[in-house]
Amino acid sequence: MEPVAEEPALSSILETAIADGNFNILVAAVEAAELTEVLSGEGPFTVFAPTDSAFAAFGEVDLNDVEALTKILAYHVASGSYMAEELADMTTITTLEGSDLTVEVTDEGVRVNGALVVLADIVCSNGVIHVIDAVLIPTQEAEEPEMPPETVVDAVAEIVPPEVEEAVGETPGEVEPPV
DSSP, X not given: OOOOOOOOOOOOHHHHHHHHSSOHHHHHHHHHXXXXXXXXXXXXXXXXXXXXXHHHHHOOOOTTXXXXXXXXXXXXXXXXXXXXXXXXXXXXXXXXXXXXXXXXXXXXXXXXXXXXXXXXXXXXXXXXXXXXXXXXXXXXXXXXXXXXXXXXXXXXXXXXXXXXXXXXXXXXXXXXXXX
16 A cells, blocks of 8 residues: 655645745735734635735835734735635625625636736635735725714814804804904
8 A cells, every 4th residue: 555645734824925925015014014923823814915016016015004004904804715716706705904895707807806816726724815916905984974064063162172162252153353
């Protein structure tokens, strides 16, 4: 009987990204945002990983802005391990950042928020990586709906300093003339 060859142990998402060599900016951002433990952790995660060339097209990344980096990186990661075949059946996927990414199947392949998945299903010990051709940027939170006028007046009244309040007459819009 021939000995059965053991399959090599899979690397974590972070170890895989480091070993690949095409994710240097992503890895630097993960390290700067202090997320190495997360992406080396148990998971499972689905990571939409922009390459160095995708980051170059995006522009300079401020590795000192930890809050922004964390938000952007969390926008590239979903909880659970979703292979490309599963993604193709989805319309959205919720990220660790809390927002949904739109998933579309086009003639070119699977797109996530418009970014093309150029290499899919890189299986790791704690999930899967899908290489994308662009950096995903979370949208700004939706603007608050306008407050009704009476609520605006109440809100402003709470923040008006007392010395300004004294200069305002009883009737809105009426100001006492200076003495």
